[in-house]
Amino acid sequence: xxxxxxxxxxxxxxxxxxxxxxxxxxxxxxxxxxxxxxxxxxxxxxxxxxxxxxxxxxxxxxxxxxxxxxxxxxxxxxxxxxxxxxxxxxxxxxxxxxxxxxxxxxxxxxxxxxxxxxxxxxxxxxxxxxxxxxxxxxxxxxxxxxxxxxxxxxxxxxxxxxxxxxxxxxxxxxxxxxxxxxxxxxxxxxxxxxxxxxxxxxxxxxxxxxxxxxxxxxxxxxxxxxxxxxxxxxxxxxxxxxxxxxxxxxxxxxxxxxxxxxxxxxxxxxxxxxxxxxxxxxxxxxxxxxxxxxxxxxxxxxxxxxxxxxxxxxxxxxxxxxxxxxxxxxxxxxxxxxxxxxxxxxxxxxxxxxxxxxxxxxxxxxxxxxxxxxxxxxxxxxxxxxxxxxxxxxxxxxxxxxxxxxxxxxxxxxxxxxxxxxxxxxxxxxxxxxxxxxxxxxxxxxxxxxxxxxxxxxxxxxxxxxxxxxxxxxxxxxxxxxx
Numbered sequence: 140x141x142x143x144x145x146x147x148x149x150x151x152x153x154x155x156x157x158x159x160x161x162x163x164x165x166x167x168x169x170x171x172x173x174x175x176x177x178x179x180x181x182x183x184x185x186x187x188x189x190x191x192x193x194x195x196x197x198x199x200x201x202x203x204x205x206x207x208x209x210x211x212x213x214x215x216x217x218x219x220x221x222x223x224x225x226x227x228x229x230x231x232x233x234x235x236x237x238x239x240x241x242x243x244x245x246x247x248x249x250x251x252x253x254x255x256x257x258x259x260x261x262x263x264x265x266x267x268x269x270x271x272x273x274x275x276x277x278x279x280x281x282x283x284x285x286x287x288x289x290x291x292x293x294x295x296x297x298x299x300x301x302x303x304x305x306x307x308x309x310x311x312x313x314x315x316x317x318x319x320x321x322x323x324x325x326x327x328x329x330x331x332x333x334x335x336x337x338x339x340x341x342x343x344x345x346x347x348x349x350x351x352x353x354x355x356x357x358x359x360x361x362x363x364x365x366x367x368x369x370x371x372x373x374x375x376x377x378x379x380x381x382x383x384x385x386x387x388x389x390x391x392x393x394x395x396x397x398x399x400x401x402x403x404x405x406x407x408x409x410x411x412x413x414x415x416x417x418x419x420x421x422x423x424x425x426x427x428x429x430x431x432x433x434x435x436x437x438x439x440x441x442x443x444x445x446x447x448x449x450x451x452x453x454x455x456x457x458x459x460x461x462x463x464x465x466x467x468x469x470x471x472x473x474x475x476x477x478x479x480x481x482x483x484x485x486x487x488x489x490x491x492x493x494x495x496x497x498x499x500x501x502x503x504x505x506x507x508x509x510x511x512x513x514x515x516x517x518x519x520x521x522x523x524x525x526x527x528x529x530x531x532x533x534x535x536x537x538x539x540x541x542x543x544x545x546x547x548x549x550x551x552x553x554x555x556x557x558x559x560x561x562x563x564x565x566x567x568x569x570x571x572x573x574x575x576x577x578x579x580x581x582x583x584x585x586x587x588x589x590x591x592x593x594x595x596x597x598x599x600x601x602x603x604x605x606x607x608x609x610x611x612x613x614x615x616x617x618x619x620x621x622x
Contacts (some may be wrong), residue, residue, distance in 0.1 A: 159194045163202035166192065168211065171222055182212060182220040245359055250573045259605075261596045262564075262575030264354075264403070265466055266548065270521070270595055272505065272514040276465055279504035283497065290500055294493030297484045299325025299472070303503040307458075307472055310506075314435065315447030316456060318474040324483055326471040327495045329433045329459035330356065333396065335486050336429055336455060336473070337364040340394055348392040350378055352551070352580035352589070354403040354431070357396050370582040373405060375542050377413035387424045394427050400442040401434040404580050404591035405551040406544030408442045418445060421453050428454045433471075436463045436515050437522065437547045451476050460502055463515065469495060470502040522548055525594040532603050533592065536610060541589070550592045551577075558613050560590045566609035572602060 170176040182188070185203065189196045203220050206212045212220050251263040283290065298304060304320040311318050326332040341347070343365040349357050351370035361368050369390050372379040378397070386392070395417075399409040421428055430445045435458055446456035451474060459471030473483060487494070505511050529550060530540050537555040544550065554560055560576035567574050577589030597603075 295496035300499035376410035401547040529594040
Protein backbone atom coordinates (compact mmCIF):
# COMPACT_ATOMS: atom_id res chain seq x y z
CA UNK A 140 0.00 0.00 0.00
CA UNK A 141 1.03 3.60 -0.47
CA UNK A 142 2.58 4.66 2.82
CA UNK A 143 1.91 8.34 3.51
CA UNK A 144 2.89 11.15 1.22
CA UNK A 145 5.23 10.73 -1.71
CA UNK A 146 7.98 13.30 -1.16
CA UNK A 147 9.00 15.31 -4.16
CA UNK A 148 12.23 17.21 -4.65
CA UNK A 149 12.70 20.80 -5.78
CA UNK A 150 13.11 19.82 -9.43
CA UNK A 151 10.46 18.68 -11.84
CA UNK A 152 11.78 15.13 -11.77
CA UNK A 153 10.45 12.45 -9.41
CA UNK A 154 12.53 9.81 -7.63
CA UNK A 155 11.81 7.29 -10.37
CA UNK A 156 13.22 9.56 -13.06
CA UNK A 157 9.85 10.74 -14.42
CA UNK A 158 7.98 14.02 -14.08
CA UNK A 159 5.74 15.03 -11.21
CA UNK A 160 2.76 14.11 -13.38
CA UNK A 161 4.24 10.61 -13.85
CA UNK A 162 4.77 10.30 -10.10
CA UNK A 163 1.11 11.12 -9.43
CA UNK A 164 -0.03 8.64 -12.09
CA UNK A 165 2.20 5.91 -10.64
CA UNK A 166 0.88 6.55 -7.14
CA UNK A 167 -2.69 6.05 -8.36
CA UNK A 168 -1.73 2.95 -10.32
CA UNK A 169 -0.07 1.51 -7.21
CA UNK A 170 -3.18 2.09 -5.12
CA UNK A 171 -5.26 0.33 -7.75
CA UNK A 172 -2.80 -2.55 -8.05
CA UNK A 173 -2.75 -3.22 -4.33
CA UNK A 174 -6.54 -2.85 -4.07
CA UNK A 175 -6.61 0.17 -1.78
CA UNK A 176 -8.56 1.65 -4.71
CA UNK A 177 -10.96 -0.92 -6.17
CA UNK A 178 -13.04 -0.83 -9.39
CA UNK A 179 -15.75 1.81 -8.96
CA UNK A 180 -13.96 3.43 -6.04
CA UNK A 181 -13.65 7.20 -5.88
CA UNK A 182 -10.23 8.81 -6.15
CA UNK A 183 -9.10 11.52 -3.73
CA UNK A 184 -10.14 15.00 -4.78
CA UNK A 185 -7.66 16.96 -6.87
CA UNK A 186 -6.94 19.36 -4.01
CA UNK A 187 -6.57 16.61 -1.39
CA UNK A 188 -4.21 14.52 -3.52
CA UNK A 189 -2.16 17.57 -4.46
CA UNK A 190 -1.60 18.11 -0.74
CA UNK A 191 -0.71 14.43 -0.22
CA UNK A 192 1.76 14.43 -3.10
CA UNK A 193 3.05 17.94 -2.35
CA UNK A 194 2.48 19.09 -5.94
CA UNK A 195 0.26 21.70 -7.56
CA UNK A 196 -3.42 21.04 -8.31
CA UNK A 197 -2.71 21.50 -12.02
CA UNK A 198 -0.22 18.61 -11.84
CA UNK A 199 -2.88 16.32 -10.36
CA UNK A 200 -5.43 17.47 -12.94
CA UNK A 201 -3.02 16.62 -15.76
CA UNK A 202 -2.25 13.23 -14.20
CA UNK A 203 -5.94 12.39 -13.75
CA UNK A 204 -6.71 13.41 -17.34
CA UNK A 205 -3.96 11.18 -18.68
CA UNK A 206 -5.25 8.24 -16.60
CA UNK A 207 -8.72 8.89 -18.03
CA UNK A 208 -7.26 8.79 -21.55
CA UNK A 209 -5.63 5.45 -20.73
CA UNK A 210 -8.91 4.06 -19.43
CA UNK A 211 -7.53 3.52 -15.93
CA UNK A 212 -10.00 5.93 -14.32
CA UNK A 213 -13.22 7.64 -15.44
CA UNK A 214 -14.45 11.20 -14.92
CA UNK A 215 -17.97 11.84 -13.68
CA UNK A 216 -18.76 15.57 -14.10
CA UNK A 217 -19.84 17.15 -10.85
CA UNK A 218 -18.87 14.05 -8.89
CA UNK A 219 -15.15 13.37 -9.35
CA UNK A 220 -12.90 10.65 -10.66
CA UNK A 221 -13.50 6.91 -10.21
CA UNK A 222 -11.52 3.73 -10.86
CA UNK A 223 -12.64 2.09 -14.11
CA UNK A 224 -14.34 -1.26 -13.98
CA UNK A 225 -11.55 -3.33 -15.44
CA UNK A 226 -9.51 -5.65 -13.20
CA UNK A 227 -6.33 -3.99 -12.01
CA UNK A 228 -2.96 -5.71 -12.44
CA UNK A 229 -2.31 -8.24 -9.69
CA UNK A 230 0.15 -7.30 -6.92
CA UNK A 231 0.99 -10.63 -5.30
CA UNK A 232 2.97 -9.14 -2.45
CA UNK A 233 -0.15 -7.27 -1.32
CA UNK A 234 -2.45 -10.32 -1.25
CA UNK A 235 -2.96 -12.33 1.92
CA UNK A 236 -1.44 -11.51 5.29
CA UNK A 237 0.90 -8.52 5.33
CA UNK A 238 4.24 -10.16 5.98
CA UNK A 239 7.44 -8.32 6.68
CA UNK A 240 9.40 -8.37 3.42
CA UNK A 241 12.21 -10.18 5.24
CA UNK A 242 9.97 -13.25 5.56
CA UNK A 243 7.70 -12.83 2.55
CA UNK A 244 7.86 -16.02 0.39
CA UNK A 245 8.36 -14.02 -2.79
CA UNK A 246 11.12 -12.02 -1.16
CA UNK A 247 12.96 -15.19 -0.11
CA UNK A 248 12.76 -16.55 -3.65
CA UNK A 249 13.92 -13.30 -5.19
CA UNK A 250 16.83 -12.94 -2.77
CA UNK A 251 17.96 -16.48 -3.52
CA UNK A 252 17.57 -16.13 -7.29
CA UNK A 253 19.02 -12.64 -7.65
CA UNK A 254 21.91 -12.87 -5.20
CA UNK A 255 25.55 -12.85 -6.23
CA UNK A 256 27.92 -15.80 -6.06
CA UNK A 257 29.26 -14.40 -2.79
CA UNK A 258 25.89 -14.75 -1.05
CA UNK A 259 25.35 -17.91 1.00
CA UNK A 260 21.89 -19.45 0.57
CA UNK A 261 21.10 -22.03 3.27
CA UNK A 262 17.46 -20.98 2.94
CA UNK A 263 17.08 -21.78 -0.77
CA UNK A 264 15.41 -24.91 -2.12
CA UNK A 265 17.95 -26.31 -4.58
CA UNK A 266 21.36 -27.96 -4.73
CA UNK A 267 24.62 -26.13 -5.44
CA UNK A 268 25.58 -26.22 -9.15
CA UNK A 269 28.61 -28.39 -8.34
CA UNK A 270 26.26 -31.11 -7.03
CA UNK A 271 24.40 -31.42 -10.35
CA UNK A 272 25.30 -33.98 -13.09
CA UNK A 273 27.18 -31.58 -15.34
CA UNK A 274 29.01 -34.30 -17.29
CA UNK A 275 25.76 -36.13 -18.06
CA UNK A 276 24.13 -32.89 -19.19
CA UNK A 277 27.02 -32.15 -21.53
CA UNK A 278 26.75 -35.64 -23.05
CA UNK A 279 23.02 -35.10 -23.50
CA UNK A 280 23.59 -31.73 -25.16
CA UNK A 281 26.13 -33.25 -27.54
CA UNK A 282 23.53 -35.84 -28.48
CA UNK A 283 20.98 -33.11 -29.13
CA UNK A 284 23.44 -31.25 -31.36
CA UNK A 285 23.34 -34.26 -33.71
CA UNK A 286 19.54 -34.52 -33.65
CA UNK A 287 17.34 -33.79 -36.64
CA UNK A 288 16.11 -30.33 -37.54
CA UNK A 289 12.69 -30.86 -35.93
CA UNK A 290 14.19 -31.51 -32.49
CA UNK A 291 16.09 -28.22 -32.64
CA UNK A 292 13.48 -25.96 -34.23
CA UNK A 293 9.94 -27.36 -34.15
CA UNK A 294 7.14 -27.37 -31.57
CA UNK A 295 6.69 -30.42 -29.42
CA UNK A 296 3.50 -32.47 -29.41
CA UNK A 297 0.80 -31.33 -26.93
CA UNK A 298 1.35 -34.25 -24.55
CA UNK A 299 5.11 -33.95 -24.86
CA UNK A 300 8.03 -36.05 -26.13
CA UNK A 301 6.65 -39.64 -26.34
CA UNK A 302 9.86 -41.52 -25.38
CA UNK A 303 10.16 -39.46 -22.19
CA UNK A 304 6.52 -40.11 -21.28
CA UNK A 305 7.09 -43.84 -21.78
CA UNK A 306 10.16 -43.68 -19.56
CA UNK A 307 8.23 -41.76 -16.88
CA UNK A 308 5.46 -44.37 -16.95
CA UNK A 309 8.03 -47.11 -16.24
CA UNK A 310 9.65 -45.07 -13.47
CA UNK A 311 6.31 -44.44 -11.75
CA UNK A 312 5.57 -48.17 -11.64
CA UNK A 313 8.57 -48.47 -9.30
CA UNK A 314 6.56 -46.36 -6.83
CA UNK A 315 3.35 -48.29 -7.34
CA UNK A 316 1.71 -45.74 -9.67
CA UNK A 317 0.20 -47.14 -12.86
CA UNK A 318 -0.02 -44.37 -15.46
CA UNK A 319 0.10 -45.24 -19.19
CA UNK A 320 2.05 -42.74 -21.33
CA UNK A 321 -1.20 -41.20 -22.58
CA UNK A 322 -2.09 -40.33 -18.96
CA UNK A 323 1.08 -38.24 -18.69
CA UNK A 324 1.56 -34.69 -19.98
CA UNK A 325 4.94 -32.96 -19.92
CA UNK A 326 5.23 -29.45 -18.50
CA UNK A 327 8.09 -26.99 -18.28
CA UNK A 328 8.38 -27.41 -14.49
CA UNK A 329 6.58 -28.58 -11.38
CA UNK A 330 5.49 -24.99 -10.83
CA UNK A 331 3.89 -24.83 -14.27
CA UNK A 332 2.16 -28.13 -13.52
CA UNK A 333 0.51 -26.68 -10.40
CA UNK A 334 -0.34 -23.47 -12.25
CA UNK A 335 -2.12 -25.44 -15.00
CA UNK A 336 -3.97 -27.54 -12.42
CA UNK A 337 -5.15 -24.40 -10.61
CA UNK A 338 -6.38 -22.97 -13.93
CA UNK A 339 -8.13 -26.27 -14.68
CA UNK A 340 -9.84 -26.92 -11.34
CA UNK A 341 -10.36 -23.54 -9.67
CA UNK A 342 -12.67 -20.60 -10.02
CA UNK A 343 -11.94 -17.30 -8.29
CA UNK A 344 -12.78 -17.65 -4.60
CA UNK A 345 -12.60 -21.47 -4.48
CA UNK A 346 -11.04 -22.91 -1.33
CA UNK A 347 -7.77 -24.85 -1.41
CA UNK A 348 -6.30 -26.82 1.50
CA UNK A 349 -2.55 -26.86 2.18
CA UNK A 350 -0.35 -28.22 4.93
CA UNK A 351 0.90 -25.98 7.70
CA UNK A 352 3.81 -25.61 7.16
CA UNK A 353 4.07 -26.17 3.39
CA UNK A 354 6.21 -25.06 0.45
CA UNK A 355 5.77 -21.30 0.47
CA UNK A 356 5.32 -20.97 -3.30
CA UNK A 357 2.05 -22.89 -2.95
CA UNK A 358 0.77 -19.79 -1.10
CA UNK A 359 2.01 -17.45 -3.83
CA UNK A 360 0.54 -19.51 -6.68
CA UNK A 361 -2.84 -19.83 -4.98
CA UNK A 362 -2.97 -16.09 -4.33
CA UNK A 363 -2.21 -15.52 -8.00
CA UNK A 364 -5.30 -17.60 -8.78
CA UNK A 365 -7.31 -15.64 -6.20
CA UNK A 366 -8.09 -18.79 -4.27
CA UNK A 367 -9.12 -18.87 -0.63
CA UNK A 368 -6.48 -20.82 1.31
CA UNK A 369 -7.03 -22.89 4.46
CA UNK A 370 -4.48 -25.08 6.21
CA UNK A 371 -4.11 -28.13 8.41
CA UNK A 372 -1.22 -28.83 10.84
CA UNK A 373 1.39 -31.27 9.54
CA UNK A 374 2.79 -34.05 11.73
CA UNK A 375 5.73 -36.47 11.28
CA UNK A 376 3.34 -38.96 9.61
CA UNK A 377 1.26 -36.58 7.48
CA UNK A 378 -1.54 -34.08 8.04
CA UNK A 379 -3.21 -34.07 11.46
CA UNK A 380 -6.07 -36.30 10.40
CA UNK A 381 -8.61 -35.08 12.95
CA UNK A 382 -7.96 -31.47 11.96
CA UNK A 383 -8.04 -32.54 8.30
CA UNK A 384 -11.50 -34.05 8.73
CA UNK A 385 -12.77 -30.93 10.47
CA UNK A 386 -11.37 -28.55 7.84
CA UNK A 387 -12.70 -30.43 4.80
CA UNK A 388 -16.15 -30.76 6.44
CA UNK A 389 -16.31 -27.07 7.34
CA UNK A 390 -14.69 -25.43 4.31
CA UNK A 391 -15.30 -28.00 1.52
CA UNK A 392 -12.01 -27.23 -0.32
CA UNK A 393 -11.82 -27.96 -4.03
CA UNK A 394 -8.16 -29.05 -3.92
CA UNK A 395 -5.62 -30.32 -1.40
CA UNK A 396 -1.99 -29.68 -2.45
CA UNK A 397 0.66 -31.66 -0.59
CA UNK A 398 3.95 -33.59 -0.70
CA UNK A 399 3.54 -37.28 0.20
CA UNK A 400 7.10 -38.55 0.10
CA UNK A 401 9.65 -35.96 1.23
CA UNK A 402 7.58 -33.16 2.67
CA UNK A 403 8.75 -29.58 2.12
CA UNK A 404 9.81 -28.04 4.51
CA UNK A 405 9.65 -30.68 7.27
CA UNK A 406 11.20 -33.72 5.57
CA UNK A 407 8.38 -35.87 7.01
CA UNK A 408 6.99 -38.95 5.24
CA UNK A 409 3.31 -39.81 4.85
CA UNK A 410 2.31 -43.03 6.63
CA UNK A 411 0.04 -45.64 4.94
CA UNK A 412 -2.57 -45.29 7.70
CA UNK A 413 -2.83 -41.52 7.29
CA UNK A 414 -2.80 -41.87 3.48
CA UNK A 415 -5.83 -44.18 3.54
CA UNK A 416 -7.75 -41.88 5.89
CA UNK A 417 -6.98 -38.84 3.72
CA UNK A 418 -8.25 -40.66 0.63
CA UNK A 419 -11.40 -41.77 2.43
CA UNK A 420 -12.15 -38.16 3.42
CA UNK A 421 -11.35 -36.98 -0.10
CA UNK A 422 -13.93 -39.38 -1.48
CA UNK A 423 -16.50 -38.40 1.14
CA UNK A 424 -16.15 -34.66 0.49
CA UNK A 425 -15.42 -34.69 -3.27
CA UNK A 426 -11.87 -33.41 -2.77
CA UNK A 427 -9.22 -33.56 -5.51
CA UNK A 428 -5.62 -34.05 -4.34
CA UNK A 429 -2.54 -32.67 -6.08
CA UNK A 430 0.45 -34.77 -5.03
CA UNK A 431 3.69 -32.86 -5.62
CA UNK A 432 6.47 -35.44 -5.89
CA UNK A 433 9.44 -33.43 -7.17
CA UNK A 434 11.78 -34.90 -4.53
CA UNK A 435 11.07 -38.53 -5.45
CA UNK A 436 14.58 -39.37 -6.61
CA UNK A 437 16.08 -38.29 -3.29
CA UNK A 438 14.44 -41.22 -1.46
CA UNK A 439 16.45 -44.21 -0.30
CA UNK A 440 13.27 -46.32 -0.01
CA UNK A 441 10.02 -45.30 -1.76
CA UNK A 442 7.42 -43.96 0.64
CA UNK A 443 3.64 -44.42 0.21
CA UNK A 444 2.09 -42.42 -2.61
CA UNK A 445 -1.50 -41.25 -2.57
CA UNK A 446 -1.61 -41.76 -6.33
CA UNK A 447 -0.63 -45.42 -5.90
CA UNK A 448 -3.38 -46.11 -3.34
CA UNK A 449 -5.92 -44.10 -5.33
CA UNK A 450 -5.11 -45.29 -8.85
CA UNK A 451 -5.20 -41.68 -10.13
CA UNK A 452 -8.92 -41.42 -9.48
CA UNK A 453 -8.98 -38.37 -7.21
CA UNK A 454 -5.23 -37.79 -7.10
CA UNK A 455 -3.17 -35.88 -9.67
CA UNK A 456 0.51 -36.76 -9.48
CA UNK A 457 3.19 -34.26 -10.55
CA UNK A 458 6.96 -34.20 -10.68
CA UNK A 459 9.98 -32.51 -12.22
CA UNK A 460 13.75 -32.80 -12.57
CA UNK A 461 14.73 -29.26 -11.55
CA UNK A 462 16.09 -30.46 -8.20
CA UNK A 463 18.10 -33.45 -9.39
CA UNK A 464 19.06 -32.75 -13.00
CA UNK A 465 18.93 -29.08 -14.00
CA UNK A 466 16.97 -26.00 -12.97
CA UNK A 467 17.96 -24.47 -16.30
CA UNK A 468 16.61 -27.24 -18.56
CA UNK A 469 13.06 -27.02 -17.22
CA UNK A 470 11.05 -30.22 -17.47
CA UNK A 471 8.15 -31.53 -15.37
CA UNK A 472 5.06 -33.68 -15.80
CA UNK A 473 1.48 -34.29 -14.73
CA UNK A 474 -0.01 -37.78 -14.41
CA UNK A 475 -3.81 -37.85 -14.18
CA UNK A 476 -6.87 -39.66 -15.44
CA UNK A 477 -7.34 -39.27 -19.22
CA UNK A 478 -10.33 -36.90 -19.24
CA UNK A 479 -8.39 -34.47 -17.05
CA UNK A 480 -5.28 -34.80 -19.21
CA UNK A 481 -7.39 -33.94 -22.27
CA UNK A 482 -8.57 -30.69 -20.67
CA UNK A 483 -5.08 -29.88 -19.42
CA UNK A 484 -3.68 -30.29 -22.94
CA UNK A 485 -6.09 -27.59 -24.15
CA UNK A 486 -4.94 -25.30 -21.34
CA UNK A 487 -1.30 -25.96 -22.13
CA UNK A 488 -1.85 -25.05 -25.77
CA UNK A 489 -3.77 -21.91 -24.78
CA UNK A 490 -1.15 -20.68 -22.30
CA UNK A 491 2.18 -21.84 -23.72
CA UNK A 492 1.27 -23.46 -27.08
CA UNK A 493 4.08 -25.96 -27.40
CA UNK A 494 6.18 -27.58 -24.74
CA UNK A 495 9.90 -27.26 -24.18
CA UNK A 496 10.95 -29.88 -26.71
CA UNK A 497 14.68 -29.31 -26.30
CA UNK A 498 14.45 -29.63 -22.52
CA UNK A 499 12.32 -32.78 -22.80
CA UNK A 500 14.73 -34.47 -25.18
CA UNK A 501 17.71 -33.44 -23.05
CA UNK A 502 16.01 -34.83 -19.95
CA UNK A 503 15.28 -38.08 -21.78
CA UNK A 504 18.89 -38.40 -22.97
CA UNK A 505 20.18 -38.01 -19.42
CA UNK A 506 17.60 -40.24 -17.72
CA UNK A 507 18.13 -43.18 -20.06
CA UNK A 508 21.87 -42.97 -19.47
CA UNK A 509 22.94 -45.26 -16.63
CA UNK A 510 25.00 -42.38 -15.29
CA UNK A 511 21.88 -40.71 -13.87
CA UNK A 512 21.18 -43.57 -11.46
CA UNK A 513 24.81 -43.57 -10.37
CA UNK A 514 24.63 -39.80 -9.93
CA UNK A 515 21.56 -40.15 -7.69
CA UNK A 516 23.15 -42.90 -5.62
CA UNK A 517 26.11 -40.66 -4.96
CA UNK A 518 23.89 -37.66 -4.34
CA UNK A 519 21.78 -39.48 -1.75
CA UNK A 520 24.92 -40.54 0.10
CA UNK A 521 26.32 -37.02 -0.06
CA UNK A 522 23.08 -35.55 1.29
CA UNK A 523 23.03 -38.07 4.15
CA UNK A 524 26.50 -36.95 5.23
CA UNK A 525 25.52 -33.28 4.89
CA UNK A 526 22.35 -33.93 6.91
CA UNK A 527 24.32 -35.44 9.78
CA UNK A 528 26.98 -32.71 9.75
CA UNK A 529 24.48 -29.84 9.50
CA UNK A 530 22.28 -31.27 12.25
CA UNK A 531 25.28 -31.64 14.56
CA UNK A 532 26.49 -28.08 13.97
CA UNK A 533 23.01 -26.60 14.41
CA UNK A 534 22.54 -28.39 17.73
CA UNK A 535 25.73 -26.78 19.02
CA UNK A 536 24.00 -23.43 18.43
CA UNK A 537 20.89 -24.56 20.30
CA UNK A 538 18.92 -25.15 17.07
CA UNK A 539 17.02 -28.46 17.25
CA UNK A 540 15.69 -30.42 14.23
CA UNK A 541 11.96 -31.14 14.43
CA UNK A 542 12.65 -34.68 13.20
CA UNK A 543 15.45 -36.68 11.60
CA UNK A 544 14.48 -36.92 7.90
CA UNK A 545 14.93 -40.26 6.18
CA UNK A 546 16.20 -38.53 3.06
CA UNK A 547 16.18 -35.26 1.14
CA UNK A 548 17.91 -31.93 1.63
CA UNK A 549 15.80 -30.12 4.26
CA UNK A 550 16.01 -29.81 8.04
CA UNK A 551 13.05 -28.13 9.74
CA UNK A 552 14.42 -26.74 13.00
CA UNK A 553 13.29 -24.95 16.13
CA UNK A 554 15.41 -22.00 17.28
CA UNK A 555 16.37 -21.42 20.91
CA UNK A 556 13.42 -20.37 23.06
CA UNK A 557 12.26 -16.80 22.69
CA UNK A 558 13.91 -16.12 19.32
CA UNK A 559 11.95 -15.07 16.24
CA UNK A 560 13.26 -16.59 12.98
CA UNK A 561 12.42 -13.39 11.09
CA UNK A 562 14.75 -11.43 13.38
CA UNK A 563 17.54 -13.95 12.83
CA UNK A 564 16.96 -13.73 9.06
CA UNK A 565 17.32 -9.94 9.13
CA UNK A 566 20.56 -10.21 11.09
CA UNK A 567 21.95 -12.83 8.68
CA UNK A 568 20.93 -10.93 5.56
CA UNK A 569 23.15 -8.05 6.64
CA UNK A 570 26.04 -10.53 6.32
CA UNK A 571 24.93 -11.84 2.89
CA UNK A 572 23.32 -15.03 4.19
CA UNK A 573 19.78 -15.79 2.96
CA UNK A 574 17.72 -17.81 5.44
CA UNK A 575 14.18 -19.22 5.27
CA UNK A 576 12.17 -18.28 8.41
CA UNK A 577 9.33 -20.56 9.41
CA UNK A 578 6.41 -18.19 9.01
CA UNK A 579 7.08 -17.95 5.27
CA UNK A 580 5.87 -21.58 5.16
CA UNK A 581 3.00 -21.19 7.61
CA UNK A 582 -0.43 -19.89 6.61
CA UNK A 583 -1.40 -19.60 10.29
CA UNK A 584 1.82 -17.70 11.07
CA UNK A 585 2.51 -20.15 13.90
CA UNK A 586 6.08 -21.12 12.95
CA UNK A 587 7.98 -18.03 14.04
CA UNK A 588 10.44 -20.13 16.08
CA UNK A 589 11.21 -22.43 13.14
CA UNK A 590 13.56 -22.23 10.19
CA UNK A 591 14.22 -24.45 7.16
CA UNK A 592 17.83 -25.31 6.35
CA UNK A 593 19.04 -26.78 3.06
CA UNK A 594 21.87 -29.04 4.19
CA UNK A 595 23.58 -29.00 0.79
CA UNK A 596 23.96 -25.21 1.14
CA UNK A 597 25.19 -25.37 4.77
CA UNK A 598 28.72 -26.69 4.29
CA UNK A 599 30.41 -23.29 4.50
CA UNK A 600 31.64 -22.36 7.99
CA UNK A 601 30.36 -18.81 7.45
CA UNK A 602 26.75 -20.06 7.65
CA UNK A 603 27.19 -21.20 11.24
CA UNK A 604 29.42 -18.28 12.21
CA UNK A 605 26.74 -15.87 10.97
CA UNK A 606 23.98 -17.83 12.72
CA UNK A 607 25.93 -17.85 15.96
CA UNK A 608 26.45 -14.09 15.91
CA UNK A 609 22.81 -13.45 15.03
CA UNK A 610 21.59 -15.71 17.84
CA UNK A 611 23.92 -14.07 20.35
CA UNK A 612 22.75 -10.58 19.39
CA UNK A 613 19.06 -11.45 19.49
CA UNK A 614 19.43 -13.40 22.75
CA UNK A 615 21.11 -10.40 24.37
CA UNK A 616 18.30 -8.11 23.24
CA UNK A 617 15.64 -10.53 24.49
CA UNK A 618 17.39 -10.72 27.86
CA UNK A 619 17.53 -6.92 28.11
CA UNK A 620 13.81 -6.63 27.35
CA UNK A 621 12.94 -9.24 29.96
CA UNK A 622 15.18 -7.53 32.51
